[in-house]
Amino acid sequence: MKVLFVPGNSPYPVYSHTPLATSLRNAGHQVFMGGIDWVLPKIAAMGLPPVKIAPLTVEEVASFVSSMPSDPEESARAVGGVYARIALDSLDTLTELAENWRPDIVVGGGMFYCAPLFAHRIGVPSVRLEWDRLDTRMYDPGSVEVLRPALEKEGLERVPDPDLWLDVCPPSLSDPSAPRTQPMQWMAANPQRPLEPWMYVKPDRPRIYVTAGTRLQETRVLREMADHVTGLGAEIVIGAPEDLVEPLSKEVPEARVGWFPLDVLAPTCDLIVHHGGGGTDMTALKSGVPQLVVDPEYPTRAVRVLDEYGAAITLIGEEASPEAVGRGVREILLDTSFRQRSRELASEMSQMPKPAEIVPLMEELAARGVG
Structure with missing residues (x-):
């Protein structure tokens, strides 16, 4: 055939x-x-x-x-x-x-x-x-x-x-x-790179992954997203194309910055922060990881229903202030129900x-x- x-x-x-x-x-x-x-x-x-x-x-x-x-x-x-x-x-x-x-x-x-x-x-x-x-x-x-x-x-x-x-x-x-x-x-399929142990080992503090997806052309969006979640005592990992790694590393020196295989990294994360991209969303669901969706590119039913299920928080427009993002991060990290609901969806997908x-x-x- x-x-x-x-x-x-x-x-x-x-x-x-x-x-x-x-x-x-x-x-x-x-x-x-x-x-x-x-x-x-x-x-x-x-x-x-x-x-x-x-x-x-x-x-x-x-x-x-x-x-x-x-x-x-x-x-x-x-x-x-x-x-x-x-x-x-x-x-x-x-x-x-x-x-x-x-x-x-x-x-x-x-x-x-x-x-x-x-x-x-x-x-x-x-x-x-x-x-x-x-x-x-x-x-x-x-x-x-x-x-x-x-x-x-x-x-x-x-x-x-x-x-x-x-x-x-x-x-x-x-x-x-x-x-x-x-x-x-749904199965993950994404570019790979030589792995380092930290990528597949869960750290001793919360890990937050921040990404803007595969179409990113400049650093501003990721820098602003990272600014929202720094200072919370968590490890910050920023997923970025290779041509943006050097400038982002200088702008957000406290974060790990690079193009990391999300299918490997996601299971070690406590929260994924993104703009509602489908690949990031599905990888988070597959891995049972809660999501914070900041000003989604496509604020559709697909975004809302995840909130309603209790596996995510979505902030749109004026709601997506740095203070609101910080509150959302803290709420998801402290309230174990987000992780539980996310794991339920991962189990459902596996069937x-x-x-x-x-x-x-x-x-x-x-x-x-x-x-």
Whole structure:
């Protein structure tokens, strides 16, 4: 079986799809993963064959991120429109790929619309694999007008539904109104580095990990987040890209700064402070670690429901003052219920079907075909 993955246009979607892609390869199937220029080295680093699908550059991605509307609804529409344009840019390239390497099944991320459109064009089943707990349907309205010409050309009224929809959200945090999906256990897959003992040994004082995710371009955001949690008697670890390590180390000398494998580090942490990124959130959940989400980039239901469950505190806008962040840190460290609720979610995730258990479902789907 030949399987094409087209997860998304940034590093995290690549990492989120890697466990299933690797499980398919381990089962003897041939797997390619498509992406824009920026993510091709990330795909190769995960041990998967990368295929370029669109001409989008990292500079264009950074420009888009910096120009995002502040209004959440307008922002979601803008994101949907960008992903729709990527779909249009990539369809012909993917069709050319299929002339020489025709996949039997196509796997795409939530709003990576090129996956179901391409699968429809060549007549093979499509699989939708969510990156994290975020409900990406909120981006769909922004894609409608951009995709209309392509849909009409394909004889479609809307983007086709997937033949198999895989969801990694723990059932206790799922949206009851969401479509029926096949659960799959989320697994960590991220870049690694030579380990030092402190990374996997829990210290004798609380450890707080601070990160702003994989798209960070400058030090200000991380420095401000670190300022909020210093002086509390905890060990501070700041996750940052290598090009920001030197300036951040000078600005926050009391912290450990670097690009650390979060799947290794997270189990040793007492708290993870971040901006609501999906990869950080899912790693914290998998490790049973409480979260403090500061001014999340996407303040959606996925963020709120974790608060309601009792495994996190979220501070938005004016709520995210240094004083409020300090209070939130102290509350989470002192109130053991946050750790208990986080561990409940980790236990729940461990009971979900592993990626290897999804492989037979995909084999059956490919053998059955469409229609």
